[in-house]
Amino acid sequence: MAPQSLHLTLANLLIPVAILTFAAGFFPYKPFMPGLATFEELRWDDKWDWQRRGTPERKFDRLVFMVVDALRSDFVYGNGSGMEFTQSLIRDGAALPFTAHATSPTITMPRVKAITTGSIPSFLDVILNFAESDTTSTLAAQDTWLAQLRAQDGGKGRLVMYGDDTWLKLFPGFFERQDGTSSFFVSDFTEVDNNVTRHVPGELLNTDWNAMIMHYLGLDHIGHKTGPLGPNMIPKQVEMDSIVRDIYTAIENEEHLENTLFVLAGDHGMNEGGNHGGSAPGETSPALVFMSPKLKKITEFTDRTSPAEPKGEFEYYKKVEQSDIAPTLAGLLGFPVPRNNLGVFIEEFLFLWDDASDRIQLLLRNAEQVKKIVEATYPNLYFGYDRKDFKTDCGQSLSDGEKLACKWSGVVDIMGTFATIHPRLRISQLYWFLRAAQETMSTTASNYDVSKLVLGTSIAFAAFSLAFFSLNRTRPFSFTGIFFTLTLLLYGVLMFASSYVEEEQNFWYWMTSAWFFYLFMQASREAWQSWFIFHPAIVLLFLHRITRRWNQTGQKFAGAPDIVHSSLFRGSSSVVLWSLIGACYMDITMRLARHVARSVAGKDDPPGKDGKVEETNEGERLMGMMAVFPLGATAFVFKLAFTVNDAPELTRGIAHGMLYWAASLELVGLARMVFGGIALVTGWMVLYEWRASRARMSSEQGNGNLAVSLFDLFTLFLITQTKAENIPLYLIFRMQTFLLSFLDLSPTAISLTSLLLGQTTFFALGNSNAISSIDLSNSYNGVSGYNVLAVGALLFASNWAGPIYWSLVGVLLLGSHGRKQRHIATGELDARDWVAVEREHLIKLAEREKEGAERRQDPGAWRQHVGLLTLFISGATVAVMLACTVLRQHLFIWTVFSPKYLFAMAWGVGHHLGVDVLLGGCLWWLGTW
Structure with missing residues (x-):
């Protein structure tokens, strides 16, 4: 293996290792006190002037x-x-x-943990919440009000x-x-x-x-x-x-x-x-x-x-903490407060007890239980019962632990010294300590394993370095390389600002706009100059503007007007939406029909005796359409039926009879028909191209038709996994792909373009760096029961559909660029003629390559492409890790930076390794058939 390939392989192997290592230090399971709490004798009994003993009546x-x-x-x-x-x-x-x-995180599992234990759950429960088969998150060994009731x-x-x-x-x-x-x-x-x-x-x-x-x-x-x-x-x-x-x-x-x-x-x-x-x-x-x-x-x-x-x-009404439920139920139902509770007994319920000693005892047991957690957190501070250093201010000069120790001394003093003091003052003192302890302990940073944070970041930086050394740097440093470097540097800096993390979509929108404008300036000296308004880069900018207005996302502008929520697609105007959805399905069905027609007619390879590739005739195209029309129609009907049940407000204006019929269809079966049809056509196309590749001479290179066919089939799958209101965006994606083929993009520019558009469309489809933006609606398409692999794959595909699309487009453009360069090099095609060829994207080149002149796709181009993507994802991961490490005491660490790290995990492992490297690599290899 060449050194550059070895460096790239090691870099990609280190990325998941770095991510998991950092996560182990950043999202550790919080320690808890095992066993069930029991009623203990209060150490204050001999100092009280009340004669009642025992626990308050439930x-x-x-x-x-x-x-x-x-x-x-x-x-x-x-x-x-x-x-x-x-x-x-x-x-x-x-x-x-x-x-x-x-x-x-406001997700069911951590919230149920907070309700039942009274504690603050780990942020790792966000991940475990989606893993229904997970058993490591059980509370069977922890003290909860359920365990106490049992x-x-x-x-x-x-x-x-x-x-x-x-x-x-x-x-x-x-x-x-x-x-x-x-x-x-x-x-x-x-x-x-x-x-x-x-x-x-x-x-x-x-x-x-x-x-x-x-x-x-x-x-x-x-x-x-x-x-x-x-x-x-x-x-x-x-x-x-x-x-x-x-x-x-x-x-x-x-x-x-x-x-x-x-x-x-x-x-x-x-x-x-x-x-x-x-x-x-x-x-x-x-x-x-x-x-x-x-x-x-x-x-x-x-x-x-x-x-x-x-x-x-x-x-x-009054605002209480969710953790307050546990001690309140404990008092009302007469069992000990769970050991790991940080909640405070809700004050209004004290009035169910007439005796003041009962009220004080309820709070005192709550306070002693919370004090044990405080003592475990601050082992070097003294919280004994014989304190005499009672301070009335517990001022700002004290640390958090010292403030709690100070307030506990106030509890010691008021409970043990003034036997005849009014009960209300004792209750106020207890609440003073309890609420301060709750606030401090609830906001105390997690028990980070800093050594793992540093190790994970170091491994990620090693992956970044290896990715850099894997790149071919013999060429002069171009503006494209400068733009790529600037993008990575700006992204890294912005990860340290919470407001920029929340509104990350704006960064990608502006960087993509700047890149398209640069492409226009670069090509403005050509014949397009007098018709600049129709220049592909200008049209790309226009389409990009529509894309960024499709869904308003992020935090600040999440509720702002956008295309999806406008009257254009709502109410009686839903006919417009479904017309665009229908056009999208028709476009992809026609493209699939052309692929199938060529394979049925056998007119791709080898060419005829005159060296020409014979076009499919009208009958053969009709046969292709008849073969794939049922697949396209079923996919459209599934999306209509799904939306009727899922979001009926998007189907108003459509004939009631059609809606009633669609609502009666069985969705799981329909989805399985679509996925089965995609698999069937995929198998047919692979089999045909494999046979065609065997018929070629050993020195001949495939024309990439199989890669394009599989891309179109995968696009149909991505559309199936996309919400109905976002499907028209694929028409824009298709136009952008077509326009990009007119531009003379270098391999580095292709990599950068697919990267920018992938990040842009992630947000344009309605996603953000907030966990709340994760869409679960299409994660069960074709699945009748929970299957962690199937549901996980569908969940990822539905939320990363845009980036997946552009990652595969990058592979196609890279392969197209390679074939273009080879034909120009052999003298069979002038550079200007390539525009005409690209316009008919799927037609084979007119003449067979001279024997021995054709060579396989350059593996160096693919390595350079993956190297650039690896360089970016590893660099971005390093930036996110550094931000989470440096800002681990930040107020927004659990609301902004921790969710961002979860998304960084998905980008690094799911999208980069799963899509860019594995799926993209398969498409690149199949393009050689």
Whole structure:
């Protein structure tokens, strides 16, 4: 192996090693205290003047915990909400409403962990949330309120669970009865919820459980598909409200349920696009409602207005931390606070106990449990019970740990010295410590393994260096190389600014515009000069402008007007959208028909005796169209049927009869027909080109038709994985590909162009660096059950469809450039004639190469192409790693930089190694047939 090839191979092998090494140090599992907490004797007892001993009496002996996925606060509390019965309970005093603050990442698994343990979960749970088969994230060994409920009454506690199977993965073997549903069938608005509801009436009559957990998914799925204002949102809220009514009515009427606490909670909210995962106010503001007739006793809660007006953005009533649920349930249901809890008992519920000593004891047990975590975090500080250095200010000059130690000394002082002090002052002092500890410990940086961060970054830099040495640097440094270097340097610098990471799309939009303008300036001296407005680079700039306006993404402009959400495609204008979608499918069907027609007629290779390639006639083209038309039509029908069920607002204006017929079709079967048809045509084309290549002379080179055929087939697959409103973009991509073939791009320029357009279209299709932008809607096309490989591949293809497309276009342009150079070198084709040949992109060259003159595609060009892409991805990865390491104490480390690193992992492993290197390499090799 040549040294340059060896360097490139090692560089690509080191990229995943670097990424995984850094991730192991950046996303470690947080340590936790094992075992279940137990009630311990309070060390303050002999200093109290109250005579009561023992734990406070529990107020409830059963729990119904109903989670509605993505139940944003305004869905329950706001004007126009469909949850009118729940609002009536708030007005009557039987329900205490709160807005729960859900910390980022706002994904189901970490939020369920926060709710059940009271702790702050690891950001790594974002990845585990998508790995449904993962078992390493189990909470079976951790202290949770579920484990405490099971341990009650001598271990006789029994739990039942229905809904999102995330709970079954987190708590294996915990439930007496269970029925889980997958959370990733986001097109299912009804069955996932009906499967939960059908169990409710029977369980409300059973007396053998002390906790029933339900997790409804339909509202979240509606949000993903149509946003918070979608037509199905209010009916779903009404449905959830009817379930609340049924459960509360049973609590009022069934004797065995009279001491039941009913909790309605959202695990997270959603943004204006209906997604979640980030830290936007809508995503971090789920509703939290405690319901029971007993709560009418709490007259101190005076804000009973419902519906209500928000105090801030999505902030209704009092705001509490989601982790506060765990200690609050512990007090209300009479079990110890879970060991790893950072939550604080919600103050309003203290008034269920008349005796002040009970109220103080609840908070004191909460405070002692939190203090143990603080002690473990700051082992060099003293938190003893004999402190006498009580300070009233605990000022700014102290470190975080010292401030907590100072505030704990205040607890020691007020609990142990003044026996007759008013209970309210003790409660205030305890809350002073608890809330300070919660804030400090919740924002304390993860237990980073800095050595692994440095090692991972070093390995990535080694990959960058090897990629650099793999490049052919014998040629003079061109402007293209300067532009490439400038792009990489600017990108690296911008990774250190949170606002630029959030709005990264603007960087790529401007760099791509600058590159197209340079291509125009470079070629302006040619004949295009007098017709500059029709110059390919100018038209590319115009099309690029349309592309960047298609979807407004990022954070700042996410809700700004764009083409997708304009009246152009909505309402009765959806006919325009489907006309463009139909044109896109027709274009690709016709191209596939030409490929099949040539293969059926056998008119590609070898050429006739006169050295000419015979054109396909009308009949043969008709045969090709008849062969592939069913595939194109099925793909179009699938997309229509999928959209009717998925986003019906995009199909208004289409004949009702057609929509009714499309809605009745079975989507999994249709998708499998499309994928099967693509596989069948792929097999046919490969078989034909293989036979044709064997018929050539050994020195002859294929014309690249197979590579183009497979590219078109893969484009059909990518369209299938794309949301309907984005499919017309592929017409623009097709025009841009056509225009690029007119430009005399060097191999380096081709690599840079495919890189820029790949990054640009990632954002143009609606993606961003926020986890909430990940689209799950097409991840189950053709899949009837969860399969981690199939769902993962479809999920990646649907979100990286644009970059995949342009990565493959780069391979085709590179192969086309190589054939062009060979024909010019042999004197068979003038450089100016190549434009005409490219215009008929799929027609074979007119004459056979002179024997021995043709040679295989230059492997050096492919190595240079992969080397440039490897250089960029390794350099970009180094920049992201450095930013995450240097800014690991930054306020936005978990909301901006950590999600960016997850995307960097996907770009480095999924796109670069999977698409640029493996898939692109296969296409390059097949282009030699």
